[in-house]
Amino acid sequence: MTTPEIITLPHGVRDILPEEVVKIERVAAAISALFTEYGYQKIITPLLEYEETLSLGMGGNLMEKVLKFIDPFTGRVLAIRPDITPQVARLAATRMKSHALPLKLCYNDNAIRYVGHGRTKLRQIPQIGAEFISEKADARCDADMIIMAIEALMAVGLKDFKIDIGDVSFLKNILSDLDINTSLLQDIKDAVGLKDSSGLRATLDDAGTGISEEDKQRLVEIPGLFGTTEVLTRARSIIKSKAALDVITNLEEVVSIIREKGLADFVTIDLGEARGFDYYTGVIFEGFASGFGKPLLSGGRYDHLLEKYGSTPRAATGFAFETENIVAALELIAPE
Amino acid sequence: MIRMNKVLTNESKDMLTVALPKGRILQSARGLFKAAGVDFSVILQNDRRLIAEDRDAGLRFMVIRSQDVPTYVEYGAADIGIAGRDVLLENERDLYEPLDLGIGACRMVVAEPAELSEKDNPANWTRIRVATKYPNITLKHFLAKGIEVEIIKLYGSIELAPLLGLCERIVDLVETGETLKKNGLVEVEDIMNVSSKLICNRASLKTRPDRIRGIIERLSAAMEAEKKA
Numbered sequence: 001m002t003t004p005e006i007i008t009l010p011h012g013v014r015d016i017l018p019e020e021v022v023k024i025e026r027v028a029a030a031i032s033a034l035f036t037e038y039g040y041q042k043i044i045t046p047l048l049e050y051e052e053t054l055s056l057g058m059g060g061n062l063m064e065k066v067l068k069f070i071d072p073f074t075g076r077v078l079a080i081r082p083d084i085t086p087q088v089a090r091l092a093a094t095r096m097k098s099h100a101l102p103l104k105l106c107y108n109d110n111a112i113r114y115v116g117h118g119r120t121k122l123r124q125i126p127q128i129g130a131e132f133i134s135e136k137a138d139a140r141c142d143a144d145m146i147i148m149a150i151e152a153l154m155a156v157g158l159k160d161f162k163i164d165i166g167d168v169s170f171l172k173n174i175l176s177d178l179d180i181n182t183s184l185l186q187d188i189k190d191a192v193g194l195k196d197s198s199g200l201r202a203t204l205d206d207a208g209t210g211i212s213e214e215d216k217q218r219l220v221e222i223p224g225l226f227g228t229t230e231v232l233t234r235a236r237s238i239i240k241s242k243a244a245l246d247v248i249t250n251l252e253e254v255v256s257i258i259r260e261k262g263l264a265d266f267v268t269i270d271l272g273e274a275r276g277f278d279y280y281t282g283v284i285f286e287g288f289a290s291g292f293g294k295p296l297l298s299g300g301r302y303d304h305l306l307e308k309y310g311s312t313p314r315a316a317t318g319f320a321f322e323t324e325n326i327v328a329a330l331e332l333i334a335p336e
Numbered sequence: 337m338i339r340m341n342k343v344l345t346n347e348s349k350d351m352l353t354v355a356l357p358k359g360r361i362l363q364s365a366r367g368l369f370k371a372a373g374v375d376f377s378v379i380l381q382n383d384r385r386l387i388a389e390d391r392d393a394g395l396r397f398m399v400i401r402s403q404d405v406p407t408y409v410e411y412g413a414a415d416i417g418i419a420g421r422d423v424l425l426e427n428e429r430d431l432y433e434p435l436d437l438g439i440g441a442c443r444m445v446v447a448e449p450a451e452l453s454e455k456d457n458p459a460n461w462t463r464i465r466v467a468t469k470y471p472n473i474t475l476k477h478f479l480a481k482g483i484e485v486e487i488i489k490l491y492g493s494i495e496l497a498p499l500l501g502l503c504e505r506i507v508d509l510v511e512t513g514e515t516l517k518k519n520g521l522v523e524v525e526d527i528m529n530v531s532s533k534l535i536c537n538r539a540s541l542k543t544r545p546d547r548i549r550g551i552i553e554r555l556s557a558a559m560e561a562e563k564k565a
Binding site for chain 2 (some may be wrong): 161162164196197198199223224226227229270286289290291293294295323
C-alpha cells in the first residue's frame with residue numbers, strides 16, 4: 001500500500017530518529033555544560049512573535065527570510081523566529097532590563113527561515129547559542145566569546161577547526177573615508193564579499209578619478225587580507241584610515257587574549273569578511289572544520305540591537321552553533 | 337542527516353581537490369594553471385578518467401560538467417574550481433570568486449531573426465517570449481526593464497528555436513557571432529561579458545588560507561606574465 005499524500009512533511013523540516021537524537025543530545029550536553037560553567041543561564045523564547053515586534057530587531061536581509069502568516073482571530077501578522085538573538089535582545093531590553101550586568105544568557109532552540117537564493121527553501125535550524133550583554137564593549141568580551149566557542153568545539157570532540165575573525169566596521173570605515181556614491185559603494189562591498197579582486201579592480205577602474213590611485217591600490221588588497229593572525233600586521237602596513245586602524249588594534253587585542261589562553265592556533269583572520277546579519281556592529285566570527293563545507297557556528301557584536309527594543313544603550317555579543325553541522329562534522333572525523 | 341563522502345574527503349587532509357569543467361575551457365586553462373604550479377595534464381591524458389591525483393603536489397583533479405562545478409565547490413566536495421560567470425550568476429551559489437581568469441571570453445546577448453529585427457524596436461517591448469539555457473539571468477534582465485517575459489528553458493541548440501517558431505527571441509552566449517549569423521539571427525541587446533573565474537569553497541579558504549592564497553597569488557602572477565608576453 002502506498003502512503004497517502006497527506007502523511008508527508010513540508011520540504012525543509014524532518015523527524016529525527018532515536019539514533020541521531022543520541023548524537024545531538026551528546027553535543028548539546030557538552031556545550032550546555034560549558035555554558036553553565038561560564039555562568040550562562042538558559043532561557044526559552046517563543047516560536048512565534050508579532051512580525052512587527054520581530055522586525056524591530058531584524059534588518060531587511062533577515063525579514064525577507066521569515067515565514068509569516070495572519071492570525072485568523074486578530075488579523076495581525078505572526079512570524080516564526082528566523083533567528084533567536086533578536087528575541088534575546090528583546091527579552092534583555094524589556095523583562096530582564098533590571099537584571100545585573102553583565103547578563104549571560106544561552107538557549108537551545110530551533111529557528112525557521114527561508115535559505116538560499118530565491119527564498120524558496122524553508123529550513124528548520126537547531127541552534128545552541130550564547131549571548132553576553134554588558135555595559136561597555138571591549139576586546140576582552142569578544143575574546144571571551146571566541147574562547148568559549150573554541151572550548152565548546154573541543155569539548156564536543158572536534159580538533160581540526162578554525163575560528164575565523166573579522167570586523168564589519170573595518171571595510172565600512174575605510175569606505176566612509178572615500179567620497180563615493182551608494183551604487184559604487186555597494187559594488188565595492190559585493191566584490192570584497194566575494195573576494196573578487198578582479199571584479200573589484202574593474203569596478204575601481206570604471207570609477208574614474210573620484211578615488212585616488214593610491215586608495216584604489218589599498219582597496220584591491222582587502223580581499224587578500226585573510227589567513228593566520230599575521231594578516232593584522234600586513235593590514236596595518238596597507239591601511240591609512242584611522243578608524244580602520246582602530247579596528248585592527250582591537251582585533252590584535254582580541255587575538256592576544258586568545259593567545260594567552262594558548263588557543264591562537266585555532267584562530268584565523270579575515271578582514272574582507274562582512275557577511276552575516278544586518279545587526280552586527282563590530283567583531284564577527286565563524287567556525288569551520290577542516291574538510292567540512294559549512295560553518296559550525298557564527299556570531300558577532302551587536303551593540304545597538306537592544307536599543308531597538310527600547311533599552312538604554314548596551315553592548316552585546318553572541319554566537320550560535322548550528323547543531324546539525326557539528327554532528328555532521330563529527331561524523332566525518334569519527335564515523336560510527 | 338548530512339553525510340559527506342568519506343572515501344574522498346577523509347583519506348588525506350593535505351590533498352586539495354580541484355573541480356575542472358569538461359570541454360574547451362580546460363585546454364585554455366591548462367597553461368595558466370601549470371605556470372601557477374597546478375598542473376592538471378595528468379587528467380587530460382585519458383579522457384575516460386574523471387578523477388586523477390598528483391600526490392607530490394598534493395592535488396586531486398576531477399572533471400565534471402561545467403554547470404556542476406559551482407555545486408561541488410559550494411558543498412566542499414571540491415576546494416576550488418573553474419566556473420563561467422554565466423553559470424555562477426544563473427545559480428547564485430555561496431562561494432568566493434577570487435580571480436577572473438580571462439579565459440573562455442564571450443558575451444551573453446539577446447538575439448532575434450534578422451527580418452524581425454528590421455522593423456523591431458527593443459525599446460517598445462512589453463511582453464516577449466524567449467528561449468534560453470539561462471532562465472534566471474533572462475528573467476532578471478527583463479524584469480529590471482519592466483518587460484514581462486515568458487521563458488522557455490531549453491538545454492541546447494537555442495538558435496533553432498526562432499527558426500522553428502518556438503519563440504521570437506533567444507538569450508544565449510556568443511563568441512564570434514558565427515552561429516547566430518548562420519541561423520539568420522542578429523544580436524539586439526548585450527546582457528553581459530562572460531569569462532571563467534577561479535572559485536573557492538568558503539570553509540576551504542578559512543581552514544587552509546595559506547595554501548589557497550598561494551594558488552590565487554601564483555595564478556594572478558601567471559596572468560600578469562601572460563599579459564606582458
